[in-house]
Amino acid sequence: MTARAIFPTSYDKETKIWSGVPRSTLYDYNCSVGQVVYNSLKCWATNVLQITADDDTVLTNGDVLALASRIALYFRAEGLTHEDRVGIIGRGSTYVMPVATACFFNTTPFHAINSSREPQVVARLYSVTKPKIMFCDASDYETIKDICKDWAPKIITLTGRVEGVPSVEDLIKPHPAEASYKPTPLATGGDQTAVVLCSSGTAGLPKAVMLSHRHLCSTNSFCFSYDVLYTSASIDWMTGFSIMVMSLIYGLTRIVSEQPFSAGNAAAIVQKYKVTCIAMAPWQAYELYTSPLATAETLQSLKISFVIGGWISLALLRKCQALLPKCYIMFSYGTTETGIVTVNIDQSLENSVGRLGPGMRIKILGENRQPLGVNEVGEVLIDIGLKWLGYLDNAEDTAATLEDGWINLGDLGYFDADNNLYLVDRKKDLLKYKSKHYWPNEIEQIIAELPEIEDVCVVGVRDERYGDAAGALVIRKEGLEITAQKIIDYVAQRVVVDYKQLNAGVVFVDHIPTNVNGKVMRSEARNIFDERSK
Structure with missing residues (x-):
């Protein structure tokens, strides 16, 4: 059975390139x-463009x-x-x-x-x-x-x-x-x-x-001018920025607040302002849709629930859909460099990020840079259909990211026979917890300062609420003892922000998996952590 989709995606067997529908050129x-x-x-002029929920200030x-x-x-x-x-x-x-x-x-x-x-x-x-x-x-x-x-x-x-x-x-x-x-x-x-x-x-x-x-003039909108949008994301995050641009171009009413995200705040804002579209990070969606405040009555105005920015469990997406049967529950893959790449509205697909948005093209490359076909895992290269300007004053990383005009962010994935994209690994070693990026190497260096530590590998443990919780595989030096709590406390003292702390804990091991070149195999390390921490 063909999966449900908002946008059709086509596949060219000759070029082995997947394409979304053409992007409309209005300007x-x-x-x-x-x-x-x-x-x-x-x-x-009287159209309401923005409402500040903290004091009900209205801007037309x-x-x-x-x-x-x-x-x-x-x-x-x-x-x-x-x-x-x-x-x-x-x-x-x-x-x-x-x-x-x-x-x-x-x-x-x-x-x-x-x-x-x-x-x-x-x-x-x-x-x-x-x-x-x-x-x-x-x-x-x-x-x-x-x-x-x-x-x-x-x-x-x-x-x-x-x-x-x-x-x-x-x-x-x-x-x-x-x-x-x-x-x-x-x-x-x-x-x-x-x-x-x-x-x-x-x-x-x-x-x-x-x-x-x-790029900004090509912004697409899922909504109409009478829609009311809410996200706690500020404009430095691509989701918050895109919603602001959509509001300015298409006349959508945008709800803003200085208050940090909470299930209570979100439910109250949706109910009070009759929000029709809400955009959240995965951990925010978890908090809202597992809260007793999230009821069919309080959220009845929602027509679109958009989740973007990391992994989210299929069980939670299905729970959202059961709670709001007339609402589009959208899960998306996108980056700051590209904007929204894919959208999935079909909760029958295990872990798929869906089909391509307008103007997007993707090819999957193997280790020898050869194009791969259906159900073959390789690096995901993206063509956004526009000139990508790169990173400011950073020619080296710009050149490393652009591969023959295609954006390569290091994600691994594949397309199934119905042209749905699946991502099988996160980009390089980058992790995200509560919408904040962090690098495991930074935490590893802190743990390695402890004299009792022989070796350490920090992995992202999937947390249904917040994303990639940091967990440490630790090898103790022979003859020395140290507790997991001491390591956790030491990291907490050195790193004051909560998203870089060892929120998944510590597991002691005798070895850390590496490949033939000595490089740590983080996916296997994560599996070991999951097994040992049960």
Whole structure:
């Protein structure tokens, strides 16, 4: 029986390439996303574009147009061009969207980073883009000031006030030129950089991913203008960013909040604002759909439940579908570099990420770089149908990721006879817990500092709630003793963020599996951990 799918996917037996439906081309190739958004905002001025759940602040199309135009006029007065950068590091507050929209209008790329990242990671990321203006919450002002001291940008608060520091509210006062304001034309065409988002790369450090105006103008929407969307993801995560762009282009109502995700908050927001589409990370979906607050009554407005960003159990997806029989339960595979690649709505498929989205093509390559066919496992290479700009100031990793124009992120997978994609391993050794990426090597180095440790291998243990929980296989030095709790406590002291701690615990072993070249076989190590920890 053919699986259910939103998008058809075809397979060319000659080229051994799988293709999604063609991507619709609605705008000129050299049209800026700022111009597209500007035109959209000028229509239906009373359409509600955003509601801040924390205080019920409402922004209409007309409001966002006015606010963004005023901020863009400020950028223009400050001399910002397409060659500069604006930094945005803030939670889901009211003025994040107008600031981002102003950047689109002025064709000045913004670099968004999550405020929960460790300061040294934020410093490393912003040292690449060196924004001339930084927007942050007042609570993060001192940290951001210290991080950016080498290039001393102008810092503006998004929420709260700091004495002597301008606030975004100072920028949004009525301006005499706003009525005649027009977005800045692109200087170099549609492949000009529109935004810089963060991704974790093969070297283990987050990288600055550049996305073009053409890429953003090609954003597809599953929803209609009357839909109400909610995600706790901020705009530094591709899901949060894409929903903001969809809202601006298609007029969807977006619910934002500064509060961290919880099942209680999510259920209350869905019920209060009659949310029709919710987008969550797998651990968030687990928390919501296993909560007693998730009932057919509280979630009755939902038409689409979108899960993206990691592994999720089929049992949970089926539970969601049983709870909401008229709702599309979507599970997706996507990356910052590519956007959404596949979507699966068929809960009869074990562990499939589904079929290709519009404009996407995939080929599977074997060890000798030969194209593979149906049910053959190899590296997944993706063609997004657009020019990919790569990583900012990182030619080496850009070249390593692009293989003859195809994006290779190191994922292993295969297609079945019905053109459904299956991923059999995570990209390289990168793991994700509660939507935060981490590298096992970082934790291994900390554990190896203990004098009782002979060898260690950290693996990602699948946790239905949060994703890849870190677990350590440990070999003790002969004649020395150490407890699992001492190792867990030592890591907790060295790594303050919870997603890098040993949330799956410690298992003591006599050997760690390696291949003939001495490289650790993490998949086998994970299996050993699973067996020993039962």
